[in-house]
Amino acid sequence: MKKSTILILSFLLISSLIIFHPGGSVLAEVFSLKIGIMPAVDSAPILLAQERGYYADENLEMQIDIYTNAVNRQSALQTGELDGAMTDLIAFINNVHNGFPIKITTSTDGSFPFLVKKDFEEKEKIDIGMMEISVSNFLSEQFLSDKYDLNKIYISAIPARLEMVKSGKLDKAIIPEPLASMGELAGLEKRVYDNEYDFTPEAMIFTEKAIENKAEALKRFHKAYNRAVKDIQEDDSLARDILINKLKLKPEIKELITLPEYHLARVPSESYLKVVINWVENKQNIDVEISYQDMIEGKFIEND
Secondary structure (H helix, E strand, C coil): CCHHHHHHHHHHHHHHCCEECCCCCEECCCEEEEEEECCCHHHHHHHHHHHCCHHHHCCEEEEEEECCCHHHHHHHHHCCCCCEEEEEHHHHHHHHHCCCCEEEEEECCCCCCEEECCCCCCCCEEEEEECCCCHHHHHHHHHHCCCCEEEEEECCCHHHHHHHHHCCCCCEEECCCCHHHHHHHCCCEEECCCCCCCCCCEEEEEEHHHHHHCHHHHHHHHHHHHHHHHHHHHCCHHHHHHHHHHHCCCHHHCCCCCCCCCCCCCCCCHHHHHHHHHHHHHHHCCCCCCCHHHHECCCCCCCC
């Protein structure tokens, strides 16, 4: 093939990759992602990045759906409606163990206080509300098993759990923030326990299909996420305000919300994931044969 022909074909190929505005100016390529998040403090950087236009700065069209029901979020993820989602590590490990091709791209930072019924008197055995194989069960054992004999009452829906504490039918229940502060506003005592680990058991996960086909979009998502985290690190009222506005919560809880320490995008350590895996194995009597490398995707983490 003649050199001139090769040059012409190369020019046509490059030209086909450039998007032109009708007026003649060149437009940058636009990327897209669709994710599902939960009404939790973890979502603050994601929502703030949208509010402040950080995704737009990255030419990234973000569709962010807020799910109040984790089952619906999981169904949307598995049927391909979502590229990724915020989830807890217990659910993540079960999904990967059952063959669903997803990976963690960053940990998220949650806050899980316990609400205590009115006029609670300390005793050896307590009734505590939680989901069965869940982050609420995992954290209840982590924080309370050395203090109480736990009579576990399994209640999947967080609002129902909250109402049972309010009515005095439960001694305690683990309720994620910011919903825990709604209970505190109603007169319940909120207790926050120190986390012995550097991570909380939640993460943003994406399907392997999205990781493979939308790598550039994911890189831009994490970059925008980090910008929002840096903003919150300087002024945590930004997180409080965005949570109240986007989750339609009472403004009176603003200063009650127990915020976590927000970190830049990072994957959970192998040792921490092993702690969670061991707990899942013991609770479900299964062997989880998953390598650390098969659970995480760290290429979107900035190292500067």
